[in-house]
Amino acid sequence: MRSHADALSSLLVPYGDDLGDEVDWAEAEAAYGVEFPSDYKEFVRRFGHGTVEGKICVMLPVATAEPATRRVAYLSDLVRAPSTYGREVRFGSHAYGSDHMLVWGETDSADVLAWVVLGPDPATWPVAVWARGDAAWVVHPCGMAEFLGKLLRGEFPECPISDTSLVGIPSPRFLHDREEERLAEHGVHPWDED
Numbered sequence: 164m165r166s167h168a169d170a171l172s173s174l175l176v177p178y179g180d181d182l183g184d185e186v187d188w189a190e191a192e193a194a195y196g197v198e199f200p201s202d203y204k205e206f207v208r209r210f211g212h213g214t215v216e217g218k219i220c221v222m223l224p225v226a227t228a229e230p231a232t233r234r235v236a237y238l239s240d241l242v243r244a245p246s247t248y249g250r251e252v253r254f255g256s257h258a259y260g261s262d263h264m265l266v267w268g269e270t271d272s273a274d275v276l277a278w279v280v281l282g283p284d285p286a287t288w289p290v291a292v293w294a295r296g297d298a299a300w301v302v303h304p305c306g307m308a309e310f311l312g313k314l315l316r317g318e319f320p321e322c323p324i325s326d327t328s329l330v331g332i333p334s335p336r337f338l339h340d341r342e343e344e345r346l347a348e349h350g351v352h353p354w355d356e357d
Contacts (some may be wrong), residue, residue, distance in 0.1 A: 167308040168205035174315055175210065176334045178353060179342040184211035184223055194226035195235070195265070200278070200285035202308035203267065213339040215311070217354030218329055219276070221268045238264035238277060252279060252291050252300035264291060267307060272296070272325035278307070296325035 184207050192198050212223045225234035238261040252259050259279050265288075268276035275293035278285070279302060290310040291302045303310055303323060313319055317331030329335065338353060346353060 166202065166205070167306060167312060168202045168209070171206065171308045171312045171315075172209050174312060174335065175215065175337045177210075178336040178338040179346075181339050181342040181345070182210055182337075183208055183339075186223060191224040191226065195224055197265070197280060198283065198285050199224065200288060200306055202306045203285075206308055210337050211339050211341075213337055213343065214354075215315070215335055215337050216329060216332070217338070218271050218326055219268055219311070219324075220270070222266075235265065235267050237262055238266055238275070252302060270324050270326060274324045274326075276307075276310075276324075292323045294323065294325050 186204075186207055188199065188204060206221065207223060210221070212221065214220045220233070222233055222235050252264065259281075263280050264275075264277040265280050266275055266277040270276070273295040277291050277293075278288040279291050281287050281289075286306070288306070289302050289304045290307060291300050293300050301323060303313075303319075305313065310323075314323060315329060315332065315335045319330075322330050336353075343353070
């Protein structure tokens with residue numbers, strides 16, 4: 164059976180040749196106190212830190228206390244006022260606070276993409292989305308790669324993020340941040356071309 168990471172990899176079109184990141188997962192997991200989901204690790208290996216169509220940024224785990232560094236982080240570490248994103252997110256019969264929300268991505272519409280850290284098995288973590296347009300959390304019972312694949316293929320009954328322009332596009336592009344910086348040095352800004 165094909166994995167969700169494989170399905171997403173066949174859907175995304177690399178923009179440039181500079182893809183993927185090497186992460187010392189043992190060090191990252193020790194710093195964050197959790198094991199990261201396998202589909203996310205595979206995404207990082209294949210694609211890395213960058214954006215889908217300049218609209219969804221997927222971040223890496225970085226062991227730093229520097230708040231300006233874009234990285235995977237617990238929502239409680241990113242937001243000084245948790246009420247900005249509500250006090251809790253409900254999943255099933257339980258409510259989870261910002262210390263259970265591990266942010267792995269964001270959109271250019273100021274949406275937040277996170278895992279709800281339910282326990283030690285990352286395969287059970289659903290994706291929660293704070294859609295700025297709705298000002299509410301919605302939990303999707305799937306992993307990160309499955310979530311992105313369903314979003315890009317237009318398989319959700321309603322678009323889970325504020326920007327609907329990514330839904331069902333035929334060949335979504337992924338651009339690694341290193342490549343985007345290199346292009347910018349040459350005056351090329353790929354997402355401004357569209």
